[in-house]
Amino acid sequence: MRSSVSAWRGICKMGDHIATQTLSAAHRAAATPIVIVGHVDHGKSTLIGRLLYDTDSLQDGKLAQIVESSRKRGLAVEWSFLLDSLQIERDQGVTVDSTRIPFRLGSREFVIVDAPGHRQFLRNMITGAADAEAAVLVVDAQEGAQEQTRRHAMLLRLIGIRHVIVLLNKSDVLGFDESKIVQAESDVRQLLGRLEIEVEAVVPASARDGDNIASRSERSAWYKGPTLIEALANVPPPASRLALPFRMPVQDVYRFDGVRYVAGRIERGTVRAGDRLTIGAQGQIATVAEVCRWHAPELPVAGAGESIALRLEPDLVPDRGDLLFPADDKAAAPERSARIRTRLFWLRGEPLRVGESFTLRLATAEHDVTVASIDAVVDLDDLTLRQGDEVPPDGFAEITLAASHAVLFDPFSPGFGDGRGVLVDRHQRIVGGAPLIGPADLEDGVHAIHPTASRISAGQQAQARGHKSGVFWLTGLPGSGKSTVARVAEVSLAAQNVKATVLDGDTLRAGLCSDLGFSPEDRRENIRRAAHVAKILSESGQAVIVALVSPLQADRDLARQIVGEGFHEVFVDTPLATCEQRDPKGLYAAARAGKIPEFTGVSAPYEAPLSPELRLGADRTEAETVSELTGFVLRVVQP
Amino acid sequence: MTRTHTLAEPRVMDDLDQLEAQSIFILREAYRKLKPLSLLWSLGKDSNVMVWLARKAFMGRVPFPVMHVDTEKKFPEMYAFRDEYTKKWNLDLLLGYCPPVEEIDPSLPPAARSAARKTAGLAAMIDKHKLRGVIAGIRRDEQATRAKERVFSPRGAGHRWDVRNQPPEFWDQYATPYEDGMHIRVHPLLAWREIDIWRYIEREGIPLVDLYFAKDGKRYRSLGDQDITSPIESNAATVAEVIAELESSKTSERAGRAMDHESEDAFERLRVAGYL
Numbered sequence: 001m002r003s004s005v006s007a008w009r010g011i012c013k014m015g016d017h018i019a020t021q022t023l024s025a026a027h028r029a030a031a032t033p034i035v036i037v038g039h040v041d042h043g044k045s046t047l048i049g050r051l052l053y054d055t056d057s058l059q060d061g062k063l064a065q066i067v068e069s070s071r072k073r074g075l076a077v078e079w080s081f082l083l084d085s086l087q088i089e090r091d092q093g094v095t096v097d098s099t100r101i102p103f104r105l106g107s108r109e110f111v112i113v114d115a116p117g118h119r120q121f122l123r124n125m126i127t128g129a130a131d132a133e134a135a136v137l138v139v140d141a142q143e144g145a146q147e148q149t150r151r152h153a154m155l156l157r158l159i160g161i162r163h164v165i166v167l168l169n170k171s172d173v174l175g176f177d178e179s180k181i182v183q184a185e186s187d188v189r190q191l192l193g194r195l196e197i198e199v200e201a202v203v204p205a206s207a208r209d210g211d212n213i214a215s216r217s218e219r220s221a222w223y224k225g226p227t228l229i230e231a232l233a234n235v236p237p238p239a240s241r242l243a244l245p246f247r248m249p250v251q252d253v254y255r256f257d258g259v260r261y262v263a264g265r266i267e268r269g270t271v272r273a274g275d276r277l278t279i280g281a282q283g284q285i286a287t288v289a290e291v292c293r294w295h296a297p298e299l300p301v302a303g304a305g306e307s308i309a310l311r312l313e314p315d316l317v318p319d320r321g322d323l324l325f326p327a328d329d330k331a332a333a334p335e336r337s338a339r340i341r342t343r344l345f346w347l348r349g350e351p352l353r354v355g356e357s358f359t360l361r362l363a364t365a366e367h368d369v370t371v372a373s374i375d376a377v378v379d380l381d382d383l384t385l386r387q388g389d390e391v392p393p394d395g396f397a398e399i400t401l402a403a404s405h406a407v408l409f410d411p412f413s414p415g416f417g418d419g420r421g422v423l424v425d426r427h428q429r430i431v432g433g434a435p436l437i438g439p440a441d442l443e444d445g446v447h448a449i450h451p452t453a454s455r456i457s458a459g460q461q462a463q464a465r466g467h468k469s470g471v472f473w474l475t476g477l478p479g480s481g482k483s484t485v486a487r488v489a490e491v492s493l494a495a496q497n498v499k500a501t502v503l504d505g506d507t508l509r510a511g512l513c514s515d516l517g518f519s520p521e522d523r524r525e526n527i528r529r530a531a532h533v534a535k536i537l538s539e540s541g542q543a544v545i546v547a548l549v550s551p552l553q554a555d556r557d558l559a560r561q562i563v564g565e566g567f568h569e570v571f572v573d574t575p576l577a578t579c580e581q582r583d584p585k586g587l588y589a590a591a592r593a594g595k596i597p598e599f600t601g602v603s604a605p606y607e608a609p610l611s612p613e614l615r616l617g618a619d620r621t622e623a624e625t626v627s628e629l630t631g632f633v634l635r636v637v638q639p
Numbered sequence: 640m641t642r643t644h645t646l647a648e649p650r651v652m653d654d655l656d657q658l659e660a661q662s663i664f665i666l667r668e669a670y671r672k673l674k675p676l677s678l679l680w681s682l683g684k685d686s687n688v689m690v691w692l693a694r695k696a697f698m699g700r701v702p703f704p705v706m707h708v709d710t711e712k713k714f715p716e717m718y719a720f721r722d723e724y725t726k727k728w729n730l731d732l733l734l735g736y737c738p739p740v741e742e743i744d745p746s747l748p749p750a751a752r753s754a755a756r757k758t759a760g761l762a763a764m765i766d767k768h769k770l771r772g773v774i775a776g777i778r779r780d781e782q783a784t785r786a787k788e789r790v791f792s793p794r795g796a797g798h799r800w801d802v803r804n805q806p807p808e809f810w811d812q813y814a815t816p817y818e819d820g821m822h823i824r825v826h827p828l829l830a831w832r833e834i835d836i837w838r839y840i841e842r843e844g845i846p847l848v849d850l851y852f853a854k855d856g857k858r859y860r861s862l863g864d865q866d867i868t869s870p871i872e873s874n875a876a877t878v879a880e881v882i883a884e885l886e887s888s889k890t891s892e893r894a895g896r897a898m899d900h901e902s903e904d905a906f907e908r909l910r911v912a913g914y915l
Contacts, residue, residue, distance in 0.1 A: 030654040102780070102832065123807030127789070130809030159809070242649065251664070252671045256698055263696075265664050270649050294699045295691075295843065303649025306656075307663035309698060320671065347807055361812050420810040428815045430807050459817035639819040 029237060031102060031109035035129040037156065038138030039146040043169040047138055047207035047228075048112055054214035055103045055229070105233050122394045123347050125152065126159060126433065133415075134163035134200070134235040136228070137192075141168040141184050141204065145191050150380055154396055157195045158345050158435055160414035164197050165231045171204040172211065176220040194383050201231040239415055241268035241304035245332030246275070247410065247418075248324045249363035253317055254309070261292060261309035262318055266302060267363060267417045269326075271310070273300040280322030281336070281406050286312040321365030323408045334408045337439030339372060342421055343412075344397045348431040351390040352399075353561065358423040360401060360434065362409055369423075372402040372440075400440045409436050426458050426539070427565075454539060461541035467498050467637040469538040471531075471563045472629070475550045475609060476572030477601045478587055479579035481625070482547035485572065485616065488626045489633065493543060496630075498637055500543040503530050508548075518598050524555050531559035538566055543637050545629075551606040568636065570629065571612035576601050578618055655839050662689075662827040663696040664811065665790055666774070669825040670702065672815050673772025676825075677733060679761070680705040682717045683862045684847050685776035685828055688836055690728060691845050692827060693774075704731040706773075708760040711736065712865050720848045735764035754863070758914045762798050765822055774825045780832040785910075789813075790829055796820035798913035834885050841878045852876045 036044050102111050113128040129135065135156050139149055156164060166188050174180045185202045192199055203212050204220050205228060211217030212227045226234065246269030254261045271277075275288045290311040291302050302308045310324075318324070326332045346352050352371065360369040377388030378396035391397040401421075412419035412435035419436035462468045474482040486502045493500040505526075509516065513529055516522040527550050534544045550556050560567045579601065580588040591599035598604040614632045616625050652660070669676055678693060678701065680686045693701045707721060725732045737760030743752050765773060777785050789805055791813035806814040815823060828836070840847065850859045857870040858881075875881040 028653045028655075030657045124805070127805075127808045251667050254697065254702075256700060256702075261698060263667055265660060272647070292698060294695050294697075296695075297650075299647060299650065301647045301649050303652075305652050305660055306649070307660040307667070307696070363811075417810075420812075422810060422812040424812075424814070428817060430812060430814050433809065457817070462819075 029108075031111045032134065032235060032237070033111045033113055033132040034134050034136060034232060034235075035113040035132035035156075035161070036136045036138060037125065037129065037152040038167075038169075039140065039143075039148040039152075042138045042140040042143070042146075042149075043207045044138050047136070047167065047169065047213070050207045050210055050213050051112065051228070052103055054210060055105060105229060108233065110232065122151070122155075126155065126345070126347070129155065129161065130159045132161055133238055134165065134232070135161045136165050136167055136232075137188075138167045138169050138207075139184075139188055141171040141181060142173050144184055144187055147380065150191065150383060151394070153192055153195055153197060154378065154380070154383065155345060157197055158343055158396065158433065160412065160416075160420075160435070162198075162415045163200050163235050164192065165200050165228065165235075166192070166202040167207070167228060168202060168204045169207050172206040172209060172219065176204060176211070176217070176223075178220075178222045181220075181223075191383070200234065201226050203228050203231060241416060242270055244268040244304075244416075245329065246271050246277075246324070246326050247334070248310075249365055250280075250318045250320055250322045250324065251364045252320055259311065260315055260317065262312055262324075263307075263309045264324070264364070265307045266304050268304045270301055270303040271308075271324075276327040277312075277324045278327040278333075279316060279318045279324055281408055282322075284316055285327045286314060286316050289313040321363075323363075323365070325408075334410050335439055336406050336408055338403045338406050339440040340369075340401050340403070340407060340409065340421075341375070341437040341440045342399055342401055342434035343437060344391060344399050344423075344432055344434050346391045346393065346395050346397065346432045348425075349393050350561075350564070351392050351395075352397075352432070353390050356564075358425060358431065360403065360407070361422045361424055362407070362420070362436070363417070365407075366424075367403045367405070367407050369401040369403045372400045374399050398437075399434070401434070411438050412436050426454075428457060428459070458539075461539075462639070465499060465541045466639075467541075467543070468566075468639065469541050469543060470566045470568060470633070470636045471534045471538050471544045471546065472568050472570050472614075472633055472636075473534075473550070473556065473559055473563075474545065474547045474570045474572050475556060475612075476574060477576060477579045477606055478549055478599070479582050479584055480572045480574035480618075481582075481622070482549075482572045484622070485625055485629055486545040486547040488622070489545060489629045492626065492630045493633060496634065498543055498634065499541070500545060500633070501537050503534055503537075503544060503546045503548075505530075505548045508533075518604075520552075523551070524558070527555045527559055528562065531562035534559075535563045538563065543633050545633075549600050549606075551600045551604065553607045553609065556609065566636075568613040568632075569609050570614045570616065570632070571609045572616050573608070574618040655835065655842060658831055658835055659692065659695065659839070661830065662692045665813075665825065665827040666693050666696040668813055669772050669774060669791075669823075669827075670697070672813070673823055673825070675768060675770050676703045676772035676774065677706045677764075677768065677770055678703065678774040679776065680707050680721075680730070680732075681776070681862075682707065682713070682721050682848060683776075684840060684851060685778065685831075685836055687724075687845055687847060688831075688839055689774065689776045689827060690724075690730070691843060694728070701728070701730055704733045704768075706733045706735060706764055708735040708737060708757055708764055710756055710760070714848070714850055714862070714865055716848050716850055717862065720846075724846065733764065733768065735760050735767075738763075754914060755912070758798075758912055762913055765798065770822055771817070772823050772825055774827060776828050777826055778828050778831050778833070778836075785829075788826055788829060790826050791815065792824040792826065794822050794824060794913065798822070800911050800913065834882065837878060837882045837885060841882060847878075851881065853880075 036048060038044050102109060113132055137153060139145055168181060168184055171181055181204045188202065189199055203225060204223055205212040207213060211219055214227065214229045216227055247267040248264045249267065250262055251264040254263060271288060271291065273288050273291055276285055277288060278285055288310050291300055292309040292311060323334060325334060354371050354374055357370045360367045374388055374391060375398040376385040377391055379386050410418035421434035421436045422430055423432040423434055425431050474486055476482050483504045486504065490500045490502050508530055513526050516526050527548060530546055530548055534546050537544045556569060583589060587596060588602065590596050591602040600606050616628060678689060680690060690701060690705065737756040740753055740756055743755045747755055779785055789808045793816055794800060850862060852858055853873045853876045856872060856874060858873045858875060859868065859870050862868060873884060875884045
């Protein structure tokens with residue numbers, strides 16, 4: 001399957017139709033956040049320095065600081081030094097993290113969010129950009145869109161930025177030549193069109209020289225569009241969420257002085273005393289007895305964005321994460337499904353695969369989910385969708401999540417808080433953003449699987465047991481001593497109060513894997529099963545020692561992928577001659593006699609690990625080897 | 640029960656309402672996710688606003704202890720303020736003290752070295768009370784290094800800030816990783832600016848130490864220890880006058896803090912080691 005990303009059209013309802021509110025001049029609106037993104041070296045930081053200078057937003061002394069810093073490094077005035085405020089950044093000459101800087105245009109305030117262009121810093125860019133109302137995509141007029149241009153544009157779309165202004169920077173290099181710039185503009189518009197991003201303006205500019213930033217450039221007399229400042233001033237204020245049906249995810253429930261408060265922030269709509277609300281997926285109904293605030297004007301009503309507390313009648317006790325919504329308007333109810341399609345931006349350093357389990361955070365709700373399918377992966381070279389088994393680090397994809405129970409949600413809508421799913425791993429780390437598109441239908445004949453995850457975090461497990469967990473995968477030739485070393489280590493770990501379990505090849509084959517032979521496929525299946533068992537035991541907090549020949553690197557890589565973090569490859573490096581000489585089970589003799597086909601080391605290959613986390617050499621006594629393994633395990637699991 | 644059916648409309652939120660609502664949300668997240676939790680009450684304007692916001696979040700009370708890490712070099716007015724409002728606001732106050740300056744890294748410039756005492760005092764309190772969450776009143780606009788902060792900022796063993804490896808933070812989802820020896824700094828005021836703080840103080844009528852207001856043509860814009868904070872030239876004697884002054888000024892708030900100017904990286908070194 002290969003289709004353009006614009007095949008996404010129509011899947012997700014946009015919020016653009018919501019009317020914006022007109023406010024009196026006395027009202028002081030919050031600053032409009034503007035994110036500045038783009039490929040490295042296309043001039044983001046320079047642009048920000050220039051913007052601040054041109055809008056007279058620099059604090060006294062800042063300009064002198066920039067001049068001084070530039071002089072010290074033997075450079076002409078570098079606008080970007082303004083932002084590169086961390087020593088480490090200056091030393092490397094790159095912007096590390098996002099920074100926020102306020103500036104003002106007339107009566108309107110803006111906050112510039114600088115987002116870095118290095119791909120390994122994607123998570124910083126998202127941190128900076130997620131709350132932005134508009135984005136300036138800086139594109140080098142001569143170089144055109146590059147890899148990070150596409151990546152950032154994709155992210156703007158997925159995090160829901162509604163207004164994008166393109167700055168064709170360094171247009172002076174093209175001599176502000178109209179035909180060249182029109183071509184560059186057309187290329188960028190085509191790219192963004194594929195992502196269904198509506199471009200507010202494409203401004204030919206030079207941030208360094210100030211052309212078309214705050215003032216109109218004489219070098220581009222043919223250009224009739226807005227300067228950057230004009231384009232920014234035209235960005236409409238955020239849309240109001242007040243007119244939408246009420247939603248409040250419960251953040252917490254307090255009981256103070258005998259009164260129960262259901263606390264939360266209103267995602268959208270309004271709530272009044274007397275309103276009847278449905279509480280979460282359980283569907284209990286209560287009436288709002290009081291809208292509670294402290295030290296605020298008493299009002300029996302509250303609207304989107306307010307953090308309030310409600311008293312309910314009857315005095316029910318909702319759970320954190322329960323969604324409150326209008327009880328008497330079926331049309332205003334949220335979606336409800338245990339299988340949800342999402343658009344994913346993946347932030348973990350390792351790829352994502354089907355079958356992995358996470359917590360899906362949705363506002364204050366947390367749901368156990370498993371990746372049921374990877375439906376399409378975005379090819380960043382041309383922004384097309386293709387089939388794929390995994391989502392690479394920093395990649396984008398459409399995936400289906402299966403929850404253990406029905407989830408209430410509203411589909412993602414740019415500019416609103418709806419459907420902003422975030423995936424969290426069992427260490428409570430955020431590993432991806434997953435805007436929810438809608439319920440996923442099951443194909444006929446497919447049995448829906450809804451795995452559940454433990455509610456006990458890795459940290460709690462470690463605290464209860466007094467040590468962390470881990471998987472120690474011993475690989476080596478038959479007769480290399482894996483099982484023996486593992487079993488003795490198990491005893492000495494127990495003596496140190498570390499709960500260890502050994503998964504030994506022959507023992508597994510006598511039970512769990514008794515249906516398997518020794519063909520490459522069966523060996524792989526054997527390893528797959530062992531890895532899954534090891535993962536379960538490890539998640540229960542144990543140190544798991546696996547003793548399996550596991551001769552192929554690809555199979556051990558599979559095990560590493562299944563187990564994930566906490567996998568340690570241990571190479572029991574006993575030479576073939578020694579193993580054959582020991583031959584405790586008489587297997588080598590049998591293999592040499594041709595009685596055992598595909599015997600590793602004799603008639604089947606053994607691929608030694610190239611970079612195991614630990615190598616146990618044969619030049620030591622058994623006791624030394626055991627103590628080396630035990631020491632390694634202890635270093636990993638002990639706090 | 641009487642039901643009030645009304646056609647009243649919700650008020651339109653202005654910028655302070657939005658900042659307040661976001662800070663309340665953050666404080667409620669911290670209270671729910673991080674236990675034990677404590678709020679750093681430096682007695683300055685920002686931390687008073689923070690205590691006030693906590694009372695907003697929890698219907699008039701602060702349901703966790705507040706912590707004052709005392710350098711024993713504060714102005715006497717500050718100690719008087721502390722004692723008065725601990726009672727008035729019904730605060731559960733934890734007191735900590737800072738080690739003498741002789742015990743601090745001598746390679747730091749003098750004022751930074753003096754400020755680092757606070758870091759050591761704070762670290763001792765975090766360990767003593769086994770805190771998982773510490774609420775601190777830093778703001779992005781104060782200092783460039785603070786602009787890089789997260790709302791929930793994990794501190795590894797030894798309380799160190801790993802500025803190059805911060806978690807992603809978006810859509811109001813805060814990561815709460817946990818390992819032994821780790822705690823999380825929570826920053827409910829990160830998005831506030833100095834002027835917002837003052838406008839909020841005015842709107843809410845939040846009490847402050849008098850040192851912020853001009854006497855004999857001088858006032859303090861920021862309050863640290865007596866020996867490393869200096870007053871600015873000012874005639875602003877009321878909250879409204881301070882706001883007017885700030886609206887016409889472009890000088891940095893921490894200009895009176897000596898350690899920010901000793902060397903380019905002094906402040907960052909302090910922060911990596913756990914300074915606020």
